[in-house]
Amino acid sequence: MAKWQRIVVKVGTSTIVDTNGKVNYPVINRLAQVLTSLQNEGREVLFVTSGAIGVAIDQMGLAARPKEIPEQQALAAIGQGYLMSIYNQSFAFYKQTVGQVLLTYDVFENPGMLANTKQAIQELFKNEVIPIVNENDVIAVDELDHQHSFGDNDHLAALVADEIDADLIILSDVDALYTANPNLDPNAKAMHYVAEITDEIRQAATGSTSGLGTGGMTTKLAAAEYMMKQGHRMALINGANPDNILSVIAGDEVGTHFEGEM
Ligand SMILES: Nc1ncnc2c1ncn2[C@@H]1O[C@H](COP(=O)(O)OP(=O)(O)O)[C@@H](O)[C@H]1O
Numbered sequence: 001m002a003k004w005q006r007i008v009v010k011v012g013t014s015t016i017v018d019t020n021g022k023v024n025y026p027v028i029n030r031l032a033q034v035l036t037s038l039q040n041e042g043r044e045v046l047f048v049t050s051g052a053i054g055v056a057i058d059q060m061g062l063a064a065r066p067k068e069i070p071e072q073q074a075l076a077a078i079g080q081g082y083l084m085s086i087y088n089q090s091f092a093f094y095k096q097t098v099g100q101v102l103l104t105y106d107v108f109e110n111p112g113m114l115a116n117t118k119q120a121i122q123e124l125f126k127n128e129v130i131p132i133v134n135e136n137d138v139i140a141v142d143e144l145d146h147q148h149s150f151g152d153n154d155h156l157a158a159l160v161a162d163e164i165d166a167d168l169i170i171l172s173d174v175d176a177l178y179t180a181n182p183n184l185d186p187n188a189k190a191m192h193y194v195a196e197i198t199d200e201i202r203q204a205a206t207g208s209t210s211g212l213g214t215g216g217m218t219t220k221l222a223a224a225e226y227m228m229k230q231g232h233r234m235a236l237i238n239g240a241n242p243d244n245i246l247s248v249i250a251g252d253e254v255g256t257h258f259e260g261e262m
């Protein structure tokens with residue numbers, strides 16, 4: 001597969017919801033425009049989105065993310081439909097059709113379900129439709145309790161990307177992977193190229209301090225490590241400016257580029 005020809009773009013809650021907890025419509029609209037332009041260029045784009053719970057918190061007028069699992073399940077059910085209605089409207093403006101694909105981790109362990117999923121994605125690509133993937137949070141509560149580091153959309157995006165032989169671009173609320181959490185350490189330095197994930201890099205990547213996202217840099221680094229091990233490339237960029245996706249594809253120095261021996 002040519003470089004950045006088939007792309008999984010994963011967006012975190014911190015990009016979909018602004019710092020006031022409101023749905024970030026300008027960013028979502030620009031994202032729809034950028035992904036549509038890539039699709040129109042003949043690339044195959046699959047979009048993994050977090051944010052179901054984040055947008056439902058806004059919709060229900062809650063002050064913070066509830067801790068109890070049933071409350072989070074209900075918010076996921078409310079927010080997933082809301083999120084898709086926002087995406088349907090945003091992409092429709094650019095005449096781009098999208099299709100919802102909700103997954104759980106057991107899909108990747110069940111050959112029959114995995115084959116069905118890949119078949120559906122293939123058919124969506126064939127019809128130039130952008131698949132929009134999220135974890136089915138109503139039934140996959142392992143992610144919601146935040147106890148299982150594998151139960152997150154960064155890992156889900158890496159698994160999907162590997163299965164469909166795609167490169168991965170993760171959008172978050174930081175410009176790059178830093179030598180330490182830049183929100184806590186003003187001396188942290190951005191790393192633009194990572195060819196190997198060392199223990200030092202692993203220690204630099206810690207949890208989320210945004211209050212919105214769940215996995216922080218730990219899960220993004222694990223996704224990068226998985227992608228590199230499987231012989232794919234990954235980029236981590238700031239989602240506040242979705243044009244960064246185009247810069248990555250153009251080969252500009254933006255965000256952090258993870259690429260080992262290919
Ligand atoms: N070394 C690091 N470099 C950059 N960000 C880091 C690092 N370590 C921890 N972080 C944290 O990871 C956060 C991004 O993850 P997260 O909040 O889960 O976002 P998302 O919703 O985009 O998945 C940053 O806002 C920052 O607080």
Ligand SMILES: N[C@@H](CCC(=O)OP(=O)(O)O)C(=O)O
Pocket residue numbers: 011012013014049050051052053054076134135137152153154212213214215216
């Ligand atoms: N599947 C969940 C995503 C959980 C979450 O916040 O993930 P992330 O923002 O990627 O760290 C949702 O849609 O709310």
